[in-house]
Amino acid sequence: MKIQLEINRQTVEVEVAPQARLLDVLRQVGILSVKSGGCQRGECGACTVLLDGKPINSCMLLAVQAQGHAISTVEAEGEYLDQGWKQGVGLSPLQRAFIENGSIQCGYCTSAMVLAAKALLARNSDPSEAEVREALSGILCRCTAYVKPVEAVLRAAQLMREENDQAAKPLGTLKIVEADEIPETTVVGKAVPKVDASKLVQGKPAFTADFAPTGTLVAKVLRSPVAHARIKRIDATRARALPGVAAVLTWEDIPRVVYSTAGQSDPIPGPLDTFSLDNKVRFVGDRVAFVAAETEAIAQKALELIEVEYEELPAVLDSREAMKPGAPIIHDEPEYVNFADSDPTHNKAAAIRIDIGDVEQGFAEADRIYEQEYEVPKVQQAHIEPHVALSYWDADGRLVIYSSTQVPFHARRMLAPLLKLPVKRIRVIKPRIGGGFGGKQEVLIEDVVAHLTIATGKPVLYQMSREEEFIASRSRHPMRIKMRTGVKRDGTITANEMIALSDTGAYGCHALTVTGNTGQKSMALYVGDGKYRLSPNIRFYADIVYTNTPPAGAYRGYGVPQGFWPLERHMEMIARDLGLDPLSFRIKNALRSGEYQPFSTSWNEGREPRPEIVETVGLEKCVREGAQAIDWEHKYRNPEWHEVPGKPHLKRGIGVAMVMQGTAIPYLDMGGASLKLNEDGSFNLLVGATDLGTGSDTILAQMAAEILGVNTEDIIVYSSDTDFTPFDKGAYASSTTYISGTAVIKAAVEVSEKICARAVKMFAANGKVVAADEITLKEGCAIAPDGSRITLAEIALESLHHAEQEQIMAVASYVSPSSPPPFAAQFATVLVDTQTGQVQVEDLVMAVDGGVIINPATASGQIEGGMAQALGYAVCEEMRYDEHGVAREKDLVDYHIFRADEMPNLKTIFVQTYEPTHPFGAKAVAEIPMDGVAPAVGNAVLDACGAQIYANPITPEKVWESLKRTKRG
Amino acid sequence: MKNETVAYFRPKTISELEEILSRVQGEVNFLSGGDYNFASLDQSAPLVDLQSLGLDQIISNGNTVEIGALATLEQIKEAFQGWDCLQEALSIEAGLNVRNSLSLANFLKTADGRSPFLCVLLAFAPTIALLPSHQSMRLETYLSSRQKKPTEFISTLNLALPKGLAFEAIARTPKDRPIICMAAAVDDLGKLRIACGGMQNSPQVINISTEPQSAIDLVRQAYQQSTDAWASTEYRQATSQVLLSRLLQSLGLSV
Ligand code: FES
Ligand code: FES
DSSP: OOOEEEETTTTEEEEEOTEEEEEEHHTTTTTTTTOOOOOOOOOSSSEEEETTTEEEEGGGGBBGGGSEEEEEEEGGGGOOEEEEEEEEEOOHHHHHHHHTTTTTSSSSTTHHHHHHHHHHHHHHSOOOOHHHHHHHSSSSSSSSHHHEEEEEEEEHOOOOOOOOSSSSOSSSSSEEEESOOOOOOSSSOOOOOOOTTTHHHHSOOOGGGGOOTTTOOOEEEESSSHHHHHHEEEHHHHHHHSTTEEEETTTSOOOOOOOOBBOOOOSSSBBBBBOSSEEEETTTTEEEEEEEEEHHHHHHHHHHHHHEEEEOOOOOOSHHHHHHHTTTSSSSOTOOOOOOOOOBTEEEEEEEEEESSOOOHHHHHHHHHHEEEEEEEOOOOOOSSOOEOOOOOOOSEEEEEEEOOSSSHHHHHHHHHHOOOOOOGGGEEEOOOOOTTTTSBBBBBBHHHHHHHHHHHSSEEEEEOOHHHHHHOOOOOOOOEEEEEETTTSSSSSEEEEEEEEEEEESOOHHHHHHHHHHHHTSBBBOOOOOHHHSEEEEEEEEEOOOOSSSOOOOOTTHHHHHHHHHHHHHHHHHHTTTTOHHHHHHHHBOOOTSSSSGGTTTTTTOOOOOBBOOOOHHHHHHHHHHHHHHHHHHTOOHHHHHHOTTTEEEEEEEEEEEEOSSOOOOOOEEEEEEEEEETTTTTEEEOOOOOSSSHHHHHHHOOOOOTTTTTGGEEEEBBBBSSSSSBBSSSSTIIIIIHHHHHHHHHHHHHHHHHHHHHHHHHHHHOOOOGGGGGTTTEEOTTTTTEEHHHHOOOIIIIIIIIOOOEEEEEEEOOSSSOOOEEEEEEEEEEETTTOEEEEEEEEEEEEOSSOSOHHHHHHHHHHHHHHHHHHHHHHOBBTTTTSOOSOOOOTTTTTOOGOOOOOEEEEEEEEEOSSSSTOOOOOOTHHHHHHHHHHHHHHHHOOOOOOOSOOOHHHHHHHHHHHHHHO | OOOOOOOOEOOOHHHHHHHHHHHHHHHEEEEBBBSOGGGGGGGTSSSOTTTSSTTEEEEETEEEEEEESSBBHHHHHHHHHTTTHHHHHHHOOOOOOHHHHHBBHHHHOOOTTTOHHHHHHHHHOOOEETTTTTTTTEHHHHTTTTTSOSSSSSEEEEEESSEEEEEEESSSSSTTTEEEEEEEEEEOOOOEEEESEEEEEEEEEEESSSSSGGHHHHHHTTTOOOOSSOOOHHHHHHHHHHHHHHHHTTTTTTO
């Protein structure tokens, strides 16, 4: 039917299916700022439009219902000011504030936030912080913790009230202190706006789904309703006969190639146990068939017409049952390829046995031995942009795949054998990513669209629904962890042991490496003191088992949060039992600079260990700064502070956790960069690194700009396309600033040398004798010691057109011999209702040593966003299954992530050390905020009311149970 | 496959609506404002959009309030200024976008026992009116007989304002769906009505016409078999007593 919509004050006539949602129709007419989070209960708000001036979810209205109403989208909000010979109107104050304030990370929620803020400011020009939070409450942001978006709205309100002279009051209260002397820099260390911020704040086409050409087929996947079964019969005849269906693929139709979906360097450090489609299903949600059709409704109908007969098999849903004799075998396929100690006949995906020093002797020397079992849940990355991929054949018969992936190069390499195509005939393009957090370090759906494009010859788009994200993507490995620690009476740790049982779900992607990290990063923090410091006694054993639940995989922190929950809860228990100050006890035993990362001497993800000395440890200063910020001295052990006057059932508590992480995978992961000079003195920087919203493109541009003496606006960053950009392992393991950054720096140094060499000749032509190493690159010029200068544009013109023509450019790559750990102290205060067990987190403070901070705005954004995710891990996020393996959480209502209007106070402190293994002294910050919030909150709950919670999240019933047990005593 | 064109109507009056319904054969899809999920609509049935019938008004008349079923949750929140616990329940129910999008009618179609707003609404003892039958029924009755493919739609919800209203909830975070929530309203005669939520398909309602004391057992009974994926009976029964005493205290009653 034909309808008329008033979109951004223009009447648009459009042919729509009567039951088409407004969201889909807006995208159909090219309004691509309106995003889909795949929701069924309107939970994400990414699809926000203003309807008659009010923010609504366009997925909650049919297009026909919107007739007669005014629809506004961010396309009408503002535009680039400078458009060549035409002057644009420029960006709106709101858009400018979002950019200047560093409020945009992945940008998938940004258009929605701008619209919601616009609606607020239209009726309230001077909102309070609470009113701004309420206005943003319908839009979930998984990246920012809402700190900077809220600041931006308040700032925009000021701008619109023309109070430009007043500085906005910061909410996030970022502080930067220096533990080492940090060299002066011009661009590095500055909060420059993100290089992609302008396009994101305007809602320009930037994400995978925005690039689907007209006529693209819609893909859907039939998923298993049972946890474990053989497919006895599958008949797609009726589905194929449905008009509008272009292809239906079952396991009988495509090559049977075993692989792992884990996006990692070659060889994959894990078992190969997965097929694009198989004749066996191993969890509720496993793939059964692929469909491509003209519309989503037809594809859905086709799924319903596929007949499947399952021969149900007994399922293993509890990791403790997986390795027992007689347990059902989940992987009995002959093609299974072992890695290291995997053993599918016992449902074992991997095993780890690490002994450092003489652990038994350490226990023998202890005065006290503390033992306790802990548990950590399965949790979801919950990026607001679901997994999405688009594929088509190009005119040269090459398969082009757009994908929201963290690992485009790994994807290309891994897809080739599945598709029976050589690598050279596959091109993977990664546009902007709407959040990943490790969930997109997986080759999860690219094969679906690729198989369907091969089958149909047509472009195919597949975007997972939110429910599929929960039942069929990846998650954090749940684990059961036993701690055993030997301690002297003075608090010296003599031996520390962690035994983990990790549940990888139905497939072993990242099974070994995630769980390896659990021990390797957390158990390295406390080496002991005195002679134990010289020779620590540490044991980490783990079994990683298959179960018939959705697979786990990579999630920000990559196994480390699982290690720090038990470790830091355990340390707290020991400190309290021995009557020691929890801060001093930890610092006494913690790793110090100049010491070996103890695990580097014994383990390296199944490869040869390479001992590594930790050069920079700012932990002690982090503790001091964090303690001061949270006012530890006046709160800890202060009975008065713990009480709430007039409310005896409410108790306050304060807690701490100390953590470390890693920076990149040494001797393995490589990043590359290519840099070339243009005629106007600007540069193209091509990187394979994948900015998933973290701001890494901006940081790479800053480092190049620093060396080349230009502004970041003069660095045009492109990332990433396997045809054009150099190889990069992708965005994971906190490696982009460190690995890809060093590659960029190497390329920039080489280019700068070429520029200086050319400048020497140009100075000489003017009668000036200057040596190359006397020339400084600054302000877009090559400057001689006497101050005379040649612009980079002049150098570019000379080198490209006038004399001894050459393209000044360089390609460089970097693989690191080290993995310098960032450190942090994380603090929390809580309010506990002792009658109900309800916990409210009031403050979170994180003081972090991430080396030199390249961009304080993007880095603090990482810390804030990470803390918010970790807060969910602390109190509400978990994925549970019933006795049939059916998920309890299938959307972002039941799987609650924090809203803007319920966040605690957040404070970030950067303690800058100068890491000598990086040219600018940087380490990493993106993952470490995940590690310490949950144990700090657990410790604060203990401090408040004595409730000992061994399994996160800390839910009201667990607190209530614990208090009840204590009372029974 | 081309999408079959189905008829779309947007009547402006009830009589126009009745005329359309008399003309249209078989099932129709009533569009009662914003909804979560349109997948349940019958693909071939005509669409009857109710937005122009004036059913989004909220009219208060002395002690009674009539809420048009197409009023959004946010309209309701704004209309009930001063009723803090109703506003709080709505704020927990959903963020602003959903509240601006979702109509009361569509909320009532899908709200379950964990809904804080439904819990508070039930404490008001409301009735609903249905069209085209012009039938009226208690909200509890409607909730227990909700159909997937309704042949009628809710036109209004009517309630009398109580003398006092209180709401308590326990959840993992301030805006998470409650594990247990309870709302209590007391009328001019001192009669107490308690909605016990946090579980099952809809909150259970208890009317207490005698001493508030009797509420203790009745509330405990309401949570008797309440173990589900979110909490145990033991927890809910124990904390319901805590919430009950807080409700009564804020209503100025004591047990
Ligand atoms: S709320 Fe509309 S797509 Fe998420
Ligand atoms: S910036 Fe909000 S979801 Fe990524």
